[in-house]
Structures are given as C-alpha cells and as structure tokens.
Amino acid sequence: QKALVWLRRDLRLYDNAALHHALKSSQQVWVVFIFDATILSPLLKQGLNEQGLRPDRRVDFIWQGIEQLDQELRKQGGGLIVQFGKPTECIPQIAKELGVETVFTNHDYEPTAIARDEHIQSSLAKSGIAFESFKDQVIFEKKEILTNSNTIFSVFTPYKNNWLKTLQAKDLEPYNCNAKKGQYAAIPANLNQGIPSLESMGFIKTGIETYLPPGAAGGQHFLEDFLHRIDQYQIGRDFPAIKGVSYLSTHLRFGMLSIRGLVREAHRRMLAGSMGATIWLSELIWRDFYFMILANHPRLAKGEAFKPDYDKITWESGALAKKLFTAWCEGKTGYPLVDAAMHQLNQSGYMHNRLRMVVASFLTKDLGIDWRWGEAYFAEHLNDFELSSNNGGWQWASSSGCDAQPYFRIFNPITQSEKFDSEGKFIRRYLPQLEKLSNKSIHAPWLAGHIELEAAGLLLGRDYPLPVVDHDEARKKTLVRYSVVKKPA
Numbered sequence: 001q002k003a004l005v006w007l008r009r010d011l012r013l014y015d016n017a018a019l020h021h022a023l024k025s026s027q028q029v030w031v032v033f034i035f036d037a038t039i040l041s042p043l044l045k046q047g048l049n050e051q052g053l054r055p056d057r058r059v060d061f062i063w064q065g066i067e068q069l070d071q072e073l074r075k076q077g078g079g080l081i082v083q084f085g086k087p088t089e090c091i092p093q094i095a096k097e098l099g100v101e102t103v104f105t106n107h108d109y110e111p112t113a114i115a116r117d118e119h120i121q122s123s124l125a126k127s128g129i130a131f132e133s134f135k136d137q138v139i140f141e142k143k144e145i146l147t148n149s150n151t152i153f154s155v156f157t158p159y160k161n162n163w164l165k166t167l168q169a170k171d172l173e174p175y176n177c178n179a180k181k182g183q184y185a186a187i188p189a190n191l192n193q194g195i196p197s198l199e200s201m202g203f204i205k206t207g208i209e210t211y212l213p214p215g216a217a218g219g220q221h222f223l224e225d226f227l228h229r230i231d232q233y234q235i236g237r238d239f240p241a242i243k244g245v246s247y248l249s250t251h252l253r254f255g256m257l258s259i260r261g262l263v264r265e266a267h268r269r270m271l272a273g274s275m276g277a278t279i280w281l282s283e284l285i286w287r288d289f290y291f292m293i294l295a296n297h298p299r300l301a302k303g304e305a306f307k308p309d310y311d312k313i314t315w316e317s318g319a320l321a322k323k324l325f326t327a328w329c330e331g332k333t334g335y336p337l338v339d340a341a342m343h344q345l346n347q348s349g350y351m352h353n354r355l356r357m358v359v360a361s362f363l364t365k366d367l368g369i370d371w372r373w374g375e376a377y378f379a380e381h382l383n384d385f386e387l388s389s390n391n392g393g394w395q396w397a398s399s400s401g402c403d404a405q406p407y408f409r410i411f412n413p414i415t416q417s418e419k420f421d422s423e424g425k426f427i428r429r430y431l432p433q434l435e436k437l438s439n440k441s442i443h444a445p446w447l448a449g450h451i452e453l454e455a456a457g458l459l460l461g462r463d464y465p466l467p468v469v470d471h472d473e474a475r476k477k478t479l480v481r482y483s484v485v486k487k488p489a
C-alpha cells in the first residue's frame with residue numbers, strides 16, 4: 001500500500017490524524033504541501049516592493065514551517081514534496097505519478113476549501129485513487145455538539161457547557177505518528193525539486209521569525225512559555241501592555257500545534273483548579289464554536305449577516321467614509337488606543353483580543369462603516385487570520401452575529417483605554433509622539449490643556465491627529481442607524 005498525505009493547515013508531523021491513518025495503513029508514505037496559487041496569486045496585485053515582490057508575513061511564516069518539515073522528513077529518509085500551483089491540478093497529478101492508492105488529508109471547513117476537496121476527490125476517483133479526510137483541527141465539529149432537540153447551538157455558553165460535558169479522554173488522545181524505518185519513501189527525482197523559493201512565487205522574507213518562531217518547534221517554545229503563565233491568564237488577558245495571553249493563534253492557525261495538545265494542557269489544569277486554565281479553555285472552545293457556526297452556515301463566507309435583519313442597516317459609504325476608513329487603517333483616528341492597536345497590527349500582523357474588539361466597535365459604531373470593510377482589512381493583515389473566528393469576531397462587534405453583544409452596547413474608546421491601558425504603556429509603545437503626556441491625558445490628548453501639550457512638545461493636527469469623530473455624537477447616530485433592526489426581546 002502506498003499513500004500520499006496532503007498537508008494544508010496541519011503543518012506538523014506529530015499528533016496529526018491524516019498522517020496517523022496513512023502511516024497505519026500503508027507501507028510507503030509521501031507527504032506533500034502545495035503553495036496554493038489560487039490563494040497566493042491574487043495577493044500579488046498589491047503591496048509589492050520595488051522589485052515587484054510582496055513581503056507577506058504569513059507566506060514567509062508558512063515557508064519557514066515547510067522548511068522545518070522537509071528537514072524532519074529528510075532525516076527519516078523521505079522529504080516533503082512541495083509545489084507552487086493549483087491543488088486541483090497538482091494533487092491528482094502527484095498522486096498518479098507516485099502510484100498511491102489513497103490521498104489522506106484533514107477536514108477543512110471553509111466553503112471554498114470544501115468545494116476544492118470535492119473536486120479533487122472526484123478527479124482522483126477517475127484514476128481509482130481514494131481520498132480520505134479526517135477531523136483534526138477541532139475537538140468537535142459541525143454536528144457533534146447539539147441542543148437537546150438536536151439543533152445547532154447559536155449561543156455560546158450552553159454550547160460550551162455541552163462541549164465540556166461531552167468531552168472524553170479519547171477526544172484528546174494524541175495520534176501516534178511514529179513512522180517505521182523506511183516508511184517515509186524517498187521522493188522520485190522528477191518530484192524532488194526542493195522548496196520553491198519565496199522569490200520564485202512572488203514573495204520576499206519579512207523577518208517574522210524574529211518575534212514569531214515558526215513551525216512546531218516555535219509553537220512548542222511559545223506554549224512552554226505560556227504554561228508558566230496560564231494560571232494567571234484570567235488576570236492579565238485583558239491588558240495589551242502585559243504578556244497575559246498565549247500568542248499561539250498563528251501556530252494554531254497553520255496547525256503547527258495540535259488543538260488536542262492545547263486542550264489537554266488546559267483541561268488537566270482546569271480539573272486541578274486553575275482559574276486561568278479554565279478561562280483559556282473557554283477561549284479554545286470559542287474557536288470550535290465559530291468553526292461550527294461557519295460549517296453550519298456557509299452563507300457567512302459570502303458576507304451575509306448572521307442575523308439577516310442587520311443587512312438592512314445603511315452604512316456610511318461616500319468619500320468621507322473612505323477617508324475615515326483610511327484613517328482607521330493607518331492608525332490616524334486621533335483616539336490613541338485605537339491608533340496604537342492599528343499600528344500593532346500593521347507592524348506585526350498581531351492584535352490583542354481586547355483591541356480587536358475596541359477597533360471593530362470603533363469602525364462600526366463610531367465611524368458607521370460596514371463591518372465587512374474591517375473584516376477584509378483584518379483578513380489581509382492578521383497572521384492568524386481565520387475566516388470563522390474573524391467573521392465571528394466582526395459580527396460580534398457589529399452586533400449582527402450569533403450571540404453578539406447587543407447593538408446599543410457601544411464601547412467608549414476613551415474609557416476602554418483608561419480601563420485596559422490605564423498607564424498608557426501600550427499606547428506609548430506604538431505612539432512615541434504621545435510619550436510625554438500624563439497618564440490621564442494620553443487617552444484623549446485633545447482634552448489636555450495647552451500647557452501640558454506644549455510641555456509634551458505636541459501639536460495636535462501636526463504631530464498627532466485631532467479626533468476624526470466625536471464619540472458622543474457618533475453614539476447617537478449609531479443608535480438611529482441600528483433602529484432598522486428588530487429590538488432584542
């Protein structure tokens with residue numbers, strides 16, 4: 001028996017369902033990764049440098065993870081087959097060339113990926129090759145956690161309670177992926193062309209590895225660091241200036257860490273009484289929740305509001321809205337916490353969860369701009385971009401999502417700043433021009449007196465923008481804008 005394992009968003013050689021099943025059933029196993037031209041080529045339309053190459057943190061991060069996998073496989077006599085192309089063409093072609101009986105892979109829950117997999121499955125079938133796919137990136141999928149009347153949950157807390165009640169040790173058992181000697185087969189010469197360079201695909205290095213070590217090795221390093229802090233997670237997680245969260249989302253996004261491993265760690269500590277681990281586990285369950293929501297409601301991927309009523313809202317869309325959107329993207333709104341958050345995103349590809357909520361609320365409820373614009377901006381810039389969680393997060397903030405915050409709950413960007421960055425440490429890190437403002441004025445510089453501004457060497461409008469909107473007025477406008485939706489019961 002010969003098998004091909006197709007890695008996509010499960011870039012690890014341990015505790016991997018597809019790899020486990022391939023190794024269990026086949027004497028010879030090859031592993032392949034395709035840099036998907038259907039996803040990457042559209043990225044090359046913008047953000048190019050003088051050489052026409054795109055510094056894309058995610059592509060670079062994946063590339064470095066792939067290199068690690070190739071080295072690990074080579075140590076075991078194999079190697080990773082890597083191509084740049086369309087998976088619908090590459091996978092059937094490689095499978096045929098290798099003469100495998102089965103292609104093994106793990107489930108993907110995004111509608112375009114499901115369509116792609118169905119296409120590949122039927123092409124393979126024409127050549128008599130089987131396509132087997134497994135649950136791997138979630139603990140419970142689409143229809144595994146249901147209400148008492150067998151319907152899908154749309155409220156998180158009862159979903160979580162049911163999720164925890166359903167969980168058994170077997171759900172978290174790691175898949176054995178130890179290969180026998182010689183089981184990883186050498187790559188035939190025509191497929192053994194090495195990893196296509198970033199440049200050959202239109203991309204260039206970004207330096208992401210200096211703050212986000214790639215691959216399973218990098219993920220493990222971050223995890224160990226976090227496990228020293230996990231018991232305090234509930235205390236620090238809302239404060240962006242301190243190292244309170246795990247920063248594991250990007251490794252998790254590309255499957256460089258196993259979700260089963262993370263849940264095992266959190267669950268064991270929860271049973272031992274750790275409040276931090278209990279809350280952190282709850283965050284991992286949000287991740288499963290949003291995967292489940294997207295899998296059951298694929299229309300969300302087409303930009304539809306979860307609550308159809310909310311598609312009646314008229315968002316700002318003229319030249320002024322475009323100008324305000326640009327100010328938001330560039331971190332020039334005049335609201336320091338919002339601006340510092342956008343600088344964090346633009347500089348690193350990461351944004352703290354509290355700040356994602358603050359900037360999303362600001363865009364939709366202070367600027368009156370469609371949440372889909374923000375969703376698209378995040379999709380382009382977040383290293384951990386995940387369609388299900390991103391859509392869920394944006395629809396939560398704009399109140400159109402399942403179990404979202406009610407529309408009349410509007411974050412005040414100043415009080416959020418005072419509460420979650422009280423000493424302005426996070427703001428000062430990203431907006432050094434505000435360095436010398438007092439801890440009181442840094443949240444709303446336009447309210448500082450002339451004397452303080454002058455002493456701080458700050459001229460508003462020149463060194464830092466005046467606020468682009470007045471929060472109290474914007475709040476009133478938002479309540480009117482949202483009046484077209486049905487009042488919550």
Ligand code: FAD
Pocket residue numbers: 237245246247248249250252253283284286287290351352353354356357360378382384385386387389390391392393394397
């Ligand atoms: P931690 O606090 O350490 O949490 C651990 C893990 O739990 C995260 O890595 C993530 O996998 C999961 N998690 C935490 N919070 C959430 C949540 N609210 N929803 C779903 N999963 C969660 N997360 C993404 O992974 N990709 C996205 O594209 C994304 N977009 C978002 C957009 C908005 C508007 C909002 C409000 C949230 C979004 N989130 C997204 C959720 C959350 O902000 C990030 O998962 C988190 O900030 C990642 O940092 P961390 O790994 O340090 O998180």
